[in-house]
Amino acid sequence: MTRPLAYLVKVATLLVACLALWIAPSAAQDTSAEVRTWTGQSWRLAQPSLEVFYTIPAPVKGGSADPYAGSSSSTASGGTGTKSALSMSGPLADLQSFFDSGPGPRHGHRQAEYITIRRGPVETQLSISNIASLTFTRQLVTGSHLPPYYVNRHFRYGATAVMNDGSRVEGDYVNLGTLVLRGQTSEGRLDISWEDIESVRFQR
Numbered sequence: 001m002t003r004p005l006a007y008l009v010k011v012a013t014l015l016v017a018c019l020a021l022w023i024a025p026s027a028a029q030d031t032s033a034e035v036r037t038w039t040g041q042s043w044r045l046a047q048p049s050l051e052v053f054y055t056i057p058a059p060v061k062g063g064s065a066d067p068y069a070g071s072s073s074s075t076a077s078g079g080t081g082t083k084s085a086l087s088m089s090g091p092l093a094d095l096q097s098f099f100d101s102g103p104g105p106r107h108g109h110r111q112a113e114y115i116t117i118r119r120g121p122v123e124t125q126l127s128i129s130n131i132a133s134l135t136f137t138r139q140l141v142t143g144s145h146l147p148p149y150y151v152n153r154h155f156r157y158g159a160t161a162v163m164n165d166g167s168r169v170e171g172d173y174v175n176l177g178t179l180v181l182r183g184q185t186s187e188g189r190l191d192i193s194w195e196d197i198e199s200v201r202f203q204r
Contacts, residue, residue: 033183034201035192038138045183045190048202049111050128053178056106112179117159117171124169126161133162133201136174136194157195164204 033048114125138155146154159174176194183190 030204032203033181034203035181035183035197036199037192037196038198039196043183043185043190043192045181045185048181048183050115050194051109051180051182051191052112053107053109053180056108115161115174115176115179117161117169118173119171124171126163126169130164131161131202132164133199134197135160135162135199136197155195 031046031048033045035043035045112128114127115131117124117126137158137160139158140152141154141156144151144154157174158170158172160171161169163169179194180191181194181197181200182192
């Protein structure tokens with residue numbers, strides 16, 4: 001009787017372990033976010049995450065951006081000179097090297113683990129997992145030197161974060177770069193740029 005009992009205990013232990021592994025992702029998937037934008041739109045997002053997008057420039061062949069750098073050709077006067085990158089004359093091999101610019105830049109994204117809010121000279125890094133809500137403020141920048149078509153969208157942003165423990169962190173400046181809030185709706189995935197968000201509240 002001892003061996004069957006030990007076997008049953010082992011099976012029960014494995015079942016409990018599997019159940020724990022199954023529950024953990026489910027708990028993570030139960031996280032949601034209530035979002036309101038500056039235009040008055042509201043969404044409830046399932047499985048929200050803050051994603052940072054980035055671009056890695058492509059390496060330049062031979063360490064130079066000019067495919068003709070360092071090469072020379074015969075000129076009409078019989079001398080030698082440097083080939084222009086805009087020159088469309090020359091042998092077929094030269095034209096092929098002109099159009100073959102090599103691999104393009106690589107694009108990617110990753111989940112952000114924290115954001116930085118600044119108040120005066122003090123910067124505070126906040127773990128996203130500890131943030132209960134974020135409320136942004138914005139003020140139109142006067143005397144902006146940006147192009148006319150962008151002047152009316154040039155804002156200075158601030159933010160107030162309420163943490164899971166109820167504490168508040170207020171900042172008069174925040175710039176989250178290329179960060180977007182990504183989540184699932186009934187119609188599919190939705191990406192919202194942080195600059196479009198007036199407030200977001202997480203429910204975990």
